[in-house]
Amino acid sequence: MDTILSVAGVSKTYASGQRALHPVDLDIRRGEIFALLGPNGAGKTTLISIICGIVTPSTGTITVMGHDALTDFKSARRVIGLVPQELSVDMFETVLATVKFSRRLFGRSAHDAHIEQVLRDLSLWDKRHAKIMELSGGMKRRVLIAKALSHEPDILFLDEPTAGVDVALRRDMWKLVHRLRANGTTIILTTHYIEEAEEMADRVGVIDKGKLILVEDKAALMKKLGKRQMRITLSDPIAAVPPELADWDVKLKEGQLVYSFNAEDEHIPELLAKLGALGVGYKDLETSKSSLEDIFVGLVERDAAA
Amino acid sequence: MNSASTKAPAINTHGIWAIYRFEMARALRTLWQSLVTPVITTSLYFVVFGGALGSQIKQVDGVPYGAFIVPGLIMLSLLTQSISNASIGIYFPKFTGTMFELLSAPVAPMELVVGFVGAAATKSIVLGLIILGTASLFVPLHIVHPFAMLTFLLLTSVTFSLFGFIIGVWAKGFEQLNFVPALLVTPLTFLGGSFYPISVLPEPWHTISLFNPVVYLISGFRWAFFGRGDVPVAISLGVTALFLVACLGVISWIFRTGWRLKN
Numbered sequence: 001m002d003t004i005l006s007v008a009g010v011s012k013t014y015a016s017g018q019r020a021l022h023p024v025d026l027d028i029r030r031g032e033i034f035a036l037l038g039p040n041g042a043g044k045t046t047l048i049s050i051i052c053g054i055v056t057p058s059t060g061t062i063t064v065m066g067h068d069a070l071t072d073f074k075s076a077r078r079v080i081g082l083v084p085q086e087l088s089v090d091m092f093e094t095v096l097a098t099v100k101f102s103r104r105l106f107g108r109s110a111h112d113a114h115i116e117q118v119l120r121d122l123s124l125w126d127k128r129h130a131k132i133m134e135l136s137g138g139m140k141r142r143v144l145i146a147k148a149l150s151h152e153p154d155i156l157f158l159d160e161p162t163a164g165v166d167v168a169l170r171r172d173m174w175k176l177v178h179r180l181r182a183n184g185t186t187i188i189l190t191t192h193y194i195e196e197a198e199e200m201a202d203r204v205g206v207i208d209k210g211k212l213i214l215v216e217d218k219a220a221l222m223k224k225l226g227k228r229q230m231r232i233t234l235s236d237p238i239a240a241v242p243p244e245l246a247d248w249d250v251k252l253k254e255g256q257l258v259y260s261f262n263a264e265d266e267h268i269p270e271l272l273a274k275l276g277a278l279g280v281g282y283k284d285l286e287t288s289k290s291s292l293e294d295i296f297v298g299l300v301e302r303d304a305a306a
Numbered sequence: 307m308n309s310a311s312t313k314a315p316a317i318n319t320h321g322i323w324a325i326y327r328f329e330m331a332r333a334l335r336t337l338w339q340s341l342v343t344p345v346i347t348t349s350l351y352f353v354v355f356g357g358a359l360g361s362q363i364k365q366v367d368g369v370p371y372g373a374f375i376v377p378g379l380i381m382l383s384l385l386t387q388s389i390s391n392a393s394i395g396i397y398f399p400k401f402t403g404t405m406f407e408l409l410s411a412p413v414a415p416m417e418l419v420v421g422f423v424g425a426a427a428t429k430s431i432v433l434g435l436i437i438l439g440t441a442s443l444f445v446p447l448h449i450v451h452p453f454a455m456l457t458f459l460l461l462t463s464v465t466f467s468l469f470g471f472i473i474g475v476w477a478k479g480f481e482q483l484n485f486v487p488a489l490l491v492t493p494l495t496f497l498g499g500s501f502y503p504i505s506v507l508p509e510p511w512h513t514i515s516l517f518n519p520v521v522y523l524i525s526g527f528r529w530a531f532f533g534r535g536d537v538p539v540a541i542s543l544g545v546t547a548l549f550l551v552a553c554l555g556v557i558s559w560i561f562r563t564g565w566r567l568k569n
């Protein structure tokens with residue numbers, strides 16, 4: 001496996017005594033989209049800030065494309081782009097000036113064609129001479145993305161890129177992420193919108209109370225933990241679940257029989273055969289799978305109970 | 307698009323240059339006030355001290371009073387402006403949150419200092435020369451040691467820009483930014499012989515003045531202008547250098563510990 005970024009034993013206790021991260025081990029693969037999920041205060045921003053050099057880790061090491069992020073921080077940092085959670089921008093600068101500034105700050109010589117491409121991709125080209133204070137919040141966030149992409153990073157961190165962004169822009173952002181991935185950029189993002197992780201990520205990490213409690217391929221995670229349901233709309237209402245169906249997890253809800261099962265352990269044909277044998281008629285069948293959100297809430301609850 | 311990751315060059319010249327230009331651009335946005343304010347202030351000093359007092363005092367130390375106050379006037383602006391330029395330069399990113407980008411960039415601490423302090427010192431030097439030019443409109447000036455004058459100008463600007471950088475890192479609010487210049491540097495400059503030679507002070511004030519580091523700066527600068535100062539020029543140079551080294555020491559400690567910059 002080609003690892004582009006390796007985090008080993010990284011923990012953080014802030015000066016206030018707040019334990020924000022317990023030792024975390026995490027390997028990010030080249031070219032993947034990794035989604036970091038977790039409730040408010042879980043430690044997502046702390047972990048990203050440590051990797052990017054903004055926060056000093058209490059313990060642990062970070063290796064970025066073979067370079068130690070603490071001792072050889074220049075080699076490590078110049079391949080990383082960061083879009084922070086907070087909208088921190090230079091209000092008095094123009095869009096173009098601030099994006100060019102970022103490129104130079106990261107040690108790259110001017111490359112106007114690339115800057116233009118980035119600004120066009122983010123629909124900011126028309127606004128390039130505008131002062132940042134004249135832009136809306138969503139546009140400011142795009143300026144931050146343009147700054148992070150200005151130096152052509154191999155690894156891009158997006159800390160809640162779509163917080164406070166409207167639906168159309170969110171779709172644009174997803175497209176951009178897919179385009180970047182197609183170009184070989186590795187992307188690590190945090191989000192509270194589970195459908196975002198579901199839509200974009202190859203792998204998902206769940207962090208809660210400073211502990212990385214799970215790292216899994218998104219598809220495998222959905223499969224392993226995804227609860228499925230089948231709703232059976234009956235031809236004639238019945239008063240109670242027939243006792244013959246005790247082998248299945250079936251409940252009666254609003255005149256429908258609801259069968260819950262795990263993706264790996266379904267017995268639909270048997271159930272339908274049994275219903276036929278019992279003479280219970282049905283006119284509609286509908287299956288649904290739980291979203292990552294359900295999985296995630298379940299995980300965090302399980303972690304809290306443990 | 308993705309290059310193989312090679313080792314970064316030892317010095318990030320693009321990065322230093324970006325910070326330097328950014329800081330200079332900030333001054334150019336307020337060019338008018340950066341130029342007009344010192345010219346008007348200097349002119350006022352000359353009207354009050356040079357004109358009104360100068361007609362009474364005539365000569366100090368064999369130098370016409372109007373000319374005598376020029377080095378002190380320049381120092382006064384140099385110290386306060388170096389501190390305020392450099393402190394605002396580094397405080398502002400902390401205040402707006404854009405500090406994250408500087409911290410996450412492949413820029414070494416000392417490169418950051420070179421960019422910020424270099425720009426602040428440049429502005430101070432330009433300011434010093436503008437004040438000198440304005441002063442020469444009021445009084446005939448003959449500079450005895452022009453090279454030494456420029457050296458002191460440069461050294462003082464750099465040293466106090468470093469000092470300002472430290473204050474900017476230390477400050478947690480805008481009031482604190484003004485605190486040190488207003489409550490420490492301006493009084494020390496006024497009491498440090500800007501407008502009189504400290505030899506005219508009665509004891510114990512004369513001896514007490516020798517504990518004021520600004521005395522040495524002004525004295526050295528005045529020596530460069532007129533060939534005479536309150537203390538030997540070597541001591542002036544030594545005190546300035548000492549302060550420079552002390553500031554560098556504090557700054558390297560700041561970056562080693564991340565004090566008030568990093569969590």
Ligand SMILES: Nc1ncnc2c1ncn2[C@@H]1O[C@H](COP(=O)(O)OP(=O)(O)OP(=O)(O)O)[C@@H](O)[C@H]1O
Binds near residue numbers: 014015019085
């Ligand atoms: N500078 C700081 N000083 C002290 N504690 C901090 C600091 N920054 C964060 N914390 C604490 O560390 C913990 C983790 O915070 P962090 O910002 O990493 O969470 P997060 O997962 O990004 O949350 P969110 O989803 O709200 O952005 C929280 O308890 C937070 O209060």
Ligand SMILES: [Mg+2]
Binds near residue numbers: 046
């Ligand atoms: Mg966060």
